[in-house]
Amino acid sequence: MINFFEVSKIYPNGTAALYRINLxxxxxxxxxxxxxxxxxxxxxxxxxxxxxxxxEGKVLVSDLNVGRLRRREIPYLRRKIGVVFQDFRLLPNLTVAENIAFALEVSEVKPKETRRRVRQVLELVGLSHKAAIYPDELSGGERQRVSIARAIVNNPLVLLADEPTGNLDPETSWEIVKLLETINQRGTTVIMATHNETIVNTLQKRVVAMAEGRTVRDERRGTY
Amino acid sequence: MKLRTTVKLAGEGMTNLRARSGLGITAVTIITLAFIIVGFFLQIYLNLDNLSQSLAQRLQLRVFVAEGASLLQLETGLRRLPGVSGLDIITKEEALQSLKKQLGERAQLLELVGQNPLPNTFVLQVERAELIPGVAAAATGLDGVEEVVYGRESLGKLLNLVDAISWLSLAGGIVIFSATLFIVVNTIRLTVIARKQEIAIRRLVGATNSFIRAPFLFEGLYMGLTAACIASLLGDLVYRLVMQEAPQVLPFLPLLPRNAVSPLVTVALFLMGILLGLSGSSISVRRYLR
Incomplete structure (x- = not known):
């Protein structure tokens, strides 16, 4: 699904961000x-x-060599990947449903199909009743649910979550992680970068620990 | 890209323009003014060009044939010169006849000369005025040509004038195009900045570059086309008025009819508007594409 072979990343300014990662x-x-x-x-x-x-090295995502992709092939890779951020990144001038549909627009899904899929993911994240509301009127947890809905509406192979609970209180954080778990159980690979010790320790999933650009630990059913 | 998507993104371009309508109107007004100037220059240029061509047609390029040269051979040679569109021959007999006619009663004078002193002459029609000097030079080099004459002085002056106007128009056109391009780029850049977040999310969810670029291309296109539309309508209106008044004010100036000028100016302005809109918006959005 995702393979890193001896991957190093050195930024043009000389900062080494990753050093010979295998994953x-x-x-x-x-x-x-x-x-x-x-x-x-x-x-x-x-x-x-x-x-x-x-x-240096090679990154494979579902058999695509990401480093070798041409610039105009990247969008098609992105459609197989859902991404969620700490700051939600919703558009304030669009409703919840429109924000989610926004992700389907770029792959030119038919309007009827769009409505069907938006309804489906709204149900999954438990926000069907808030479809016509603007993000401003939602709580942080609800906004993150919308952003997750947008990330999975394309049925991606993998969902990447970069500190998805970073802006949320502990209780809401749990709801979000539960939601990610549900999505995972439906077959989507989930990779979650986090600082939240409690969540990691409680869930007992695979943990990859990193320090100074290297993987220092990789455990099944690990802890922080 | 599917039609439905294209229509939607075209609509977004309109929304973009409306969102900052004050700025949009200002920009379009300035561009329109610039286009009106361009259109005006085009009208003048077309008329000057026409004037020079019609004058050129009255200029005759005469090739005097040397005594004893083969007319047939020379005719073939002259017809082959690039730029020559037609050819007449005035034989020495015909020339003598017409000279006699001109002299009228004094034709007896010619008796004194004895034999016919006039040469055989080819009269050439040349496609365009600016080709005349070249044709003359080439004809001079042919075997059996004694002399080539045309209104060298007056043609030279006319060609210089047309040349100067063409270069001036080209330079002016480039300046005006750059100035309007600058306006379009900056107007659309503001929209691009306002929609940075949307662009970032679109890229995140897998939008192609053309998808991201499209609304801005349309926005630029609307600006260019609006300006072209207003400028060509106004240009046509002014030309119509000029055509009405010209016969009284400048009775000897042969102006081109409206339908020989306005369509050309309109096409040119629309092409310029399209080019301007598309290139301006591409420049504005380029930095946000990867």
Missing amino acids: TVGKGEFLFLVGPSGSGKSTVLRLITGEEKPT
């Missing part, structure tokens, strides 16, 4: 990426979406 994530896995800020978690995620190219 394999199988289909349907749930993985926590942990480690202090600047340890390289976000760089790993950006290499998967093709925002960055590896300086």
Whole structure:
């Protein structure tokens, strides 16, 4: 599903963000990426979406060699990947439903199909009753649900979550992680970069710990 | 891209323009003014060009044939010169006849000369005025040509004038195009900045570059086309008025009819508007594409 072979990433200014990373994530896995800020978690995620190219080594996402993709092939890779951020990144001038439909527009899904899929994911994230509301009127947890709905409406192979609970209180954070788990159980691979110790320790999923651009630990049913 | 998507993105371009309508109107007004100037220059240029061509047609290029040269051979040679569109021959007998006619009663004078002193002459029609000097030079080099004459001085002056106007128009056109391009780029850049977040999310969810670019291309296109539309309508209106008044004010100036000018000016302005809109918006959005 996702494979990193001896991947190094050195930014043009000389900062080494990753050093000879090897990582394999199988289909349907749930993985926590942990480690202090600047340890390289976000760089790993950006290499998967093709925002960055590896300086050395090879990144494969469902058999696509991301580093070798041509610029105009990247959008098609992105459609197989859902991404969720700490700051939600919703458009304030669009309703909840429109924000989710926004992701289907780019792949030219028919309006009828769009409505069907938006209804489906809204149900999944439990916000069917708020479809016509603007993000301003939602709580942080609800906004993150919308952003998750937008990330999965394309039925991606993998869902990347970069500190999805970073802006949320503990209780809401749990709801979000439960939601990610549900999505994972439906077959989507989930990679979540987080600082949240409690969540990692309680859930007992695979944990990859990073420090200074290296993977220092990779455990099944691990802890922070 | 599917039609439905294209229509939707075209609509977004309109929304973009409306969202900052004050700025949009200002920009379009300035561009329109610039286009009116361009259109005006085009009208003048077309008329000057026409004037020079019609004068050129009255200029005759005469080739005097040397005594004893083969007319047939020379005719073939002259017809082959690039730019020559027609050819008449005035034989020495015909020339003598017409000279006699001109002299009228004094024709007896010619008796004094004895034999016919006039040469055989080819009269050439040349496609365009600016080709005349070249044709003359080439004809001079042919075997059996004694002399080539045409209104060298007056043609030279006319060609210089047309040349100067053409270069001036070209330079002016480039300046005006750059200035309007600058306006379009900056107007659309503001929209692009206002929609940075949407662009980022679109890229995130897998939008192609053309999808991201499209609304801005349409926005630029609307600006260019609106300006072209107003400028060509106004230009046509002014030309119509000029055509009405010209016969009284400048009775000897042969102006081109409206239907020989306005369609050309309109097409040119629309092409310029399209080029301007598309290139301006591409420049504005380029930085946000990867």
